[in-house]
Amino acid sequence: MNQLKKLLIIGFVWPEPKSSAAGGRMMQLISIFKEKGFEITFASAAQDSDFMIDLAEFGVEKKSIELNSSSFDDFIAGLNPDVVLFDRFMIEEQFGWRVIENCPKAIRILDTEDLHCLRTARQKAFKENRNFELPDLLSEEVAKREIASILRCDVSLMISEFEMDILKNVFKINEDLLFYLPFLVDKMNEEELQKLPSFEERKNFVFIGNFLHEPNWNTVQYLKEAIWPFIKKDFPEAVLEVYGAYPSQKVLQLHQPKNGFFIMGRAGDANEIVKKSRIVLAPIRFGAGLKGKLLEAMQCGTPSATTTIGSESMHANLPWNGFIEDNPEEFSKKAIALYQDENLWKQAQKKGITIINECYQKSKYSAQLISLVNSLLINSERHRLHNFMGNLLQHHAFKSTMYMSKWIEAKNKN
Template sequence: MNQIKKLLIIGFVWPEPKSSAAGGRMMQLISIFKQNGFEITFASAAQDSDFMVDLSEFGVIKKSIELNSSSFDDFMAELHPDVVLFDRFMIEEQFGWRVTEKCPKAIRILDTEDLHCLRTARQKAFKENRNFEISDLLSEEVAKREIASILRCDVSLIISEFEMNILKDVFRINADLLFYLPFLVDEMKEEEFLKLPSFDERKSFVFIGNFLHEPNWNTVQYLKEAVWPLVKKDFPEAVLEVYGAYPSQKVLQLHQPKNGFYIMGRAEDANEIVKKARVVLAPIRFGAGLKGKLLEAMQCGTPSVTTSIGSEAMHSVLPWNGFVEDNPAEFAQKAIALYQDENLWKQSQKNGIEIINVCYQTSNYADSLISMVNELLKNSENHRLHNFMGNLLQHHAYKSTMYMSKWIEEKNK
């Protein structure tokens, strides 16, 4: 009889699938491991939130842990997991050395969510009013930390093929340390497609995004200042509804009903809102990874207009479910055309469904993820032997991280 394998997930935050794409991604991972017989414990040092998912409903054990505390060591020794999944590189930095010390045989997986160094470098270039260059990554402080974390782990889950290429070509990361895993959704069947609201049953443009995420706040500012005035000029009756979790006062101040610009706050059910909208607008100017809001639009049969950053690595060579435009005037014109032309809208909707079925089907990736993990469990020694740079970083970098953490723990006493 096979022994039940234990997975420990150490979360940056407790999952909020209705607040962010990251929360949805985490629940996808939990579902795959659960379906393959893993016993899952989810641990986090984050505060509970009103919108966190009830992990017990998914058969997952919830455990609150402390930063810079040897109580985590006792927890690790007692749980003794077979696999540890770190949610973002900052969590690996904080807890990785403790995992290595107490459970050296446990497989260490990093879920990057997106490349933080790419997002940070693009944001800096944007704020400095210059074009982002790939070479910017080499001098980015966050890159040094993030790449070190990737090297220390047995494998890292990478959400974007563009980011896979950066890691291999720019940072020279061995492909054996990387596993491509995009967002995962079920196949969109024709009967589901036919149940979606029709062109005539939908109204309004919509934007949706978590406002704790800087690219989303910037997108809404840009919509308000640069894009929306151009839309209203040629389409006076247009209405834009902006939804998002955790809107700050500066977001709420953009609410301007007389101009058709509505700040709606948190969406109780984002899916229902996007299904009722006719077009999603997402003129994203910096960021990384895949955009959950744009995949959600495709699932809701809602065409979108976005930028090259927004659509990056999301649709392979397939036509977009709407338009990709970086120029605000063109963006506005394409948004209006998509909203008013039913034939164009229907074709764009079909494009989105094809993208879902070709690029994001769970069945294309779930089995290979579990196979990869099982292979690592069998051959971890050989795998680690060939990751010399990772071993070197384990030897040196963890010493400094370890002593810093121990110093903080002593200071806190």
């Protein structure tokens, strides 16, 4: 009888699928490996939160670990996982060398979430009031760390094809080190669409986003200052409800019921809220990766209004389930038309179902991921031999990171 393969996930935070798309993404990964019979341990140095998921309910062992501590060495040597998945490059930086030292044969997978250097460079360009250009990435400090982490791992999971192209064409990363894995959902059909609330049963515009994520705060600010005045001028009865985990005081201060602009706080059940709303507004101006809120809108049969950045890599060449517009006045006009025109709304709704079924099929991508992992488990030596730059970086980073970590550990003991 074959022994169960062991997967260790080292998390940046404990998963909160109801608070962020990143939490939802992590639970999708857990479900894929669980369905294929992996024994999963989820470890993190993060503090527990009131909203983290109960991993035990999913048959996942939870383990609290410490940063810069040799106690992790004893833990991972005892566990001896076949596969280690790092949740974002910062986690690989912190624990990667310890994994290599104690479990050199373990396959190392990096889940990038999104390309952090792209998000950072776009945000910087936005704040400096200039256009972002791809060569900007080459001078971005975080890019050096992120690319080094990608090279040190056996494979990196990429959520966006646009970002895969950046890695291959701008940073010259070998495509053998990259694997495209978008959000994964089940197929939808017309019958399921009929069970969702109808056009008449829905009301209001809605925005949902975790406010620890800077692009979400910026989007709400933009809605309030640049878009909502246009919408209210032509559609005085309009109401926008803004939901999101961890709203700061500056977010709460935008609450203006007299103007139809409501800051609602954390969503109890985001899915139910989006199903009852008529349109999702998401005029995102900078960021990276795929936007979980826009895929969720499609699943809820709710058309959405977004920007070029918001829709990036989300719909292949298929028509959007609503519209894509970067000009605030045009955005407002189209949002009102989509809200008021039932035929336009129903057409947009169906386009969302097509996008889901063409671009996000769980069965397709989960099978490919497990096939890749099994191949790496068999051929890891050959795979690593051809990743010379990764070996080079591993050699030097191993030493520098190891000595820095040991110095911090010694300092903490004194």
